[in-house]
Amino acid sequence: MENNKILKVGIIQQSNTADAADNRRRIAEAVERLARQGAKLIVNRELHDSLYFCQTENVDLCSLAVAIPGEATDFYSELARKHGVALVTSLFERRAAGLYHNTAVVFDADGSIAGKYRKMHIPDDPAYYEKFYFTPGDLGFEPIDTSVGRLGVLVCWDQWYPEAARLMALRGAEILIYPTAIGRETSDTPDEQARQLDAWVTVQRGHAVANGLPVVTVNRCGFEPDPSGQTRGIEFWGNSFVAGPQGEFLYRAGETETEDIIDIPMTRCEQVRRWWPFLRDRRIDAYSGLTSRFLD
Numbered sequence: 001m002e003n004n005k006i007l008k009v010g011i012i013q014q015s016n017t018a019d020a021a022d023n024r025r026r027i028a029e030a031v032e033r034l035a036r037q038g039a040k041l042i043v044n045r046e047l048h049d050s051l052y053f054c055q056t057e058n059v060d061l062c063s064l065a066v067a068i069p070g071e072a073t074d075f076y077s078e079l080a081r082k083h084g085v086a087l088v089t090s091l092f093e094r095r096a097a098g099l100y101h102n103t104a105v106v107f108d109a110d111g112s113i114a115g116k117y118r119k120m121h122i123p124d125d126p127a128y129y130e131k132f133y134f135t136p137g138d139l140g141f142e143p144i145d146t147s148v149g150r151l152g153v154l155v156c157w158d159q160w161y162p163e164a165a166r167l168m169a170l171r172g173a174e175i176l177i178y179p180t181a182i183g184r185e186t187s188d189t190p191d192e193q194a195r196q197l198d199a200w201v202t203v204q205r206g207h208a209v210a211n212g213l214p215v216v217t218v219n220r221c222g223f224e225p226d227p228s229g230q231t232r233g234i235e236f237w238g239n240s241f242v243a244g245p246q247g248e249f250l251y252r253a254g255e256t257e258t259e260d261i262i263d264i265p266m267t268r269c270e271q272v273r274r275w276w277p278f279l280r281d282r283r284i285d286a287y288s289g290l291t292s293r294f295l296d
Helices: 020-036 059-064 071-083 156-160 162-170 190-211 267-275
Strands: 006-013 041-043 086-096 099-107 113-118 144-146 149-153 175-180 183-185 215-219 221-224 234-237 241-243 249-252 258-265
Touching (some): 020 041, 020 258, 071 099, 086 175, 099 149, 113 144, 149 162, 156 175, 162 190, 175 190, 183 190, 190 215, 190 241
Parallel strands (some): 006 041, 041 086, 149 175, 175 215
Antiparallel strands (some): 099 113, 183 234, 215 241, 221 234, 241 249
């Protein structure tokens, strides 16, 4: 990515239905509109082809998983090629029977698969039973090279871990990207709901500051009931945002469906790293404890 360029990033914050064809149709329409407005990189929410099925543990839902490459990647490949955009997608990957991943697939503007990232941190909480479905990623924290730059693509729960963002930065990522599916449990108090949202935004702005990189986070929105009835379902809170290399908001969405283009001035990233040379001053000789689970 040339440092004097403005990167035009499109975000697609949408709700989901159980109909994959309908979800894809709405994504395709949004991509067309954003590309027509000049977007060169377009980012989708996590697991955008389906409802968030991890609210329950149900082996039959493993049938939602798709091969990579396969029919799903063919669809998004053609979408990227047709509109000449780099496209970040998020798919439920079937690697083998009983072996599945939560996988971000990045397509370049020519429709080729530029690379993929398998979600490394897998949550297991009420209404977020992802460990039942997803094997932790085995591709590491490797940026993906595209025609618009080197993308540090991570997925949702990864966004709480500074180690993941740092390793992407150390491997030359020029931007951090988080397809996301997170929301509130409606039985929580309004104060608790506000604290959770604020923590989610704050930790990711911290990754931008600590690494001198822009952060693009795209969340889903809308209400999805818990099929088991054990919880009150999830109200996905949207609030997709783009932060600059000092954590400054370049864009922040509300809680309803939206699509927007954000101009990211990449020139600022190198200049900010000159002002705040955090990578220079890291004490790499003193961090061995970071590879331990806990230091007793």
